[in-house]
Amino acid sequence: MTSTLDIKIEKTPKSRVTEYDINNVPFGKCFSDHMFVAEYSNGAWNKAYIAPYQDVPMSYAMSALHYGQAIFEGMKAYKNDKGEVSMFRPVENLKRMNKSAIRMAMPEVPQDLFMKGLNELLKLDSAWVPSSDTGSLYIRPFLIATDEAIGVKISDTYKFVIITCPAGKYYSEPIKVLVETNYFRAVHGGVGFVKAAGNYGRSLYPTKLAQQKGYQQVIWTDSETKLYFEESGTMNVMFFIGDTLLTPGLSDTILDGITRDSVLTLARDWGMKVEERKVSIKEVLEAQQNGTLKEVFGCGTAATIAQIIGIGHNGKDYMLPPVEERKFSTKVDETLRAIRKGRAEDRHHWMLKVG
Numbered sequence: 041m042t043s044t045l046d047i048k049i050e051k052t053p054k055s056r057v058t059e060y061d062i063n064n065v066p067f068g069k070c071f072s073d074h075m076f077v078a079e080y081s082n083g084a085w086n087k088a089y090i091a092p093y094q095d096v097p098m099s100y101a102m103s104a105l106h107y108g109q110a111i112f113e114g115m116k117a118y119k120n121d122k123g124e125v126s127m128f129r130p131v132e133n134l135k136r137m138n139k140s141a142i143r144m145a146m147p148e149v150p151q152d153l154f155m156k157g158l159n160e161l162l163k164l165d166s167a168w169v170p171s172s173d174t175g176s177l178y179i180r181p182f183l184i185a186t187d188e189a190i191g192v193k194i195s196d197t198y199k200f201v202i203i204t205c206p207a208g209k210y211y212s213e214p215i216k217v218l219v220e221t222n223y224f225r226a227v228h229g230g231v232g233f234v235k236a237a238g239n240y241g242r243s244l245y246p247t248k249l250a251q252q253k254g255y256q257q258v259i260w261t262d263s264e265t266k267l268y269f270e271e272s273g274t275m276n277v278m279f280f281i282g283d284t285l286l287t288p289g290l291s292d293t294i295l296d297g298i299t300r301d302s303v304l305t306l307a308r309d310w311g312m313k314v315e316e317r318k319v320s321i322k323e324v325l326e327a328q329q330n331g332t333l334k335e336v337f338g339c340g341t342a343a344t345i346a347q348i349i350g351i352g353h354n355g356k357d358y359m360l361p362p363v364e365e366r367k368f369s370t371k372v373d374e375t376l377r378a379i380r381k382g383r384a385e386d387r388h389h390w391m392l393k394v395g
């Protein structure tokens with residue numbers, strides 16, 4: 041699908057970038073100068089522009105607010121040592137966004153509109169991309185239904201928007217996670233495999249309960265048997281047991297993470313044994329008991345690698361090997377950072393330069 045829309049650009053009269061220490065801002069709270077917006081109506085994308093970051097004038101009847109036709113993506117851009125800005129695997133995000141759009145009965149976003157919008161926005165706001173080793177520009181593309189109408193039906197109008205914010209480290213410490221067997225993130229036939237806004241709303245209450253018990257996140261289990269791990273919070277989850285990297289195989293209840301795919305690709309490049317299949321709570325806890333469980337970590341765009349240091353299950357905490365001993369995930373984290381910062385060979389062509 042293509043679109044030949046021109047992007048009109050209205051620049052901010054005054055950049056706000058000097059008001060922040062962009063190498064040191066809390067995640068998701070400070071937004072760059074500009075945003076990209078594309079509008080859909082009458083069955084077509086018919087307007088695209090970049091404007092100063094601003095609030096949206098909208099109706100309280102806007103259908104996204106009531107019926108949840110709202111999807112989003114999360115991706116990042118990095119600045120290399122020469123000051124050049126590149127995005128990490130943006131086409132994968134577009135593909136996933138359009139998978140989400142189809143499932144939520146929303147219009148797909150044409151590739152050239154998505155890529156041109158991103159490129160122009162990042163060119164304009166390149167000063168907002170942190171240059172620090174762990175810094176990046178977090179990019180949030182999202183698509184919302186904008187019909188002013190009460191009544192459950194597919195919206196006729198939509199806005200596709202991209203906003204960005206500088207980001208540092210997501211988790212400053214390794215995390216403890218609670219195995220969740222009362223509440224479920226996803227069910228077969230549902231929308232767990234896409235980034236629908238409602239997936240995140242439903243996760244907040246169980247996460248709050250876990251946090252009240254002293255855990256930072258939950259590990260979701262499958263709703264049918266409650267015996268298998270699915271994801272951890274908003275990350276895919278990986279286990280290094282013996283000499284094998286294990287991760288739950290993809291299904292309609294698991295988000296197809298781009299970091300997950302990148303980690304698996306590197307592991308295979310390095311000749312490691314990798315298994316994508318159902319991973320049971322029992323086998324992981326047994327491996328913890330017999331000393332073969334070497335590493336557990338979450339992986340996702342926001343954190344890249346989030347080390348999991350403890351797993352709570354049925355009232356018991358299972359503590360895991362210290363982060364200093366985790367050779368694989370440390371190497372993955374360093375390798376991904378080196379590729380993103382232009383310091384290591386990008387053999388899979390993951391980086392796309394802005395310009």
Ligand SMILES: Cc1ncc(COP(=O)(O)O)c(C=O)c1O
Pocket residue numbers: 114271273274275276295296297298299300339340341342
């Ligand atoms: C539920 C869920 N799982 C996994 C991920 C990791 O996906 P990615 O690596 O593409 O960020 C995310 C983040 O997007 C997520 O929200």
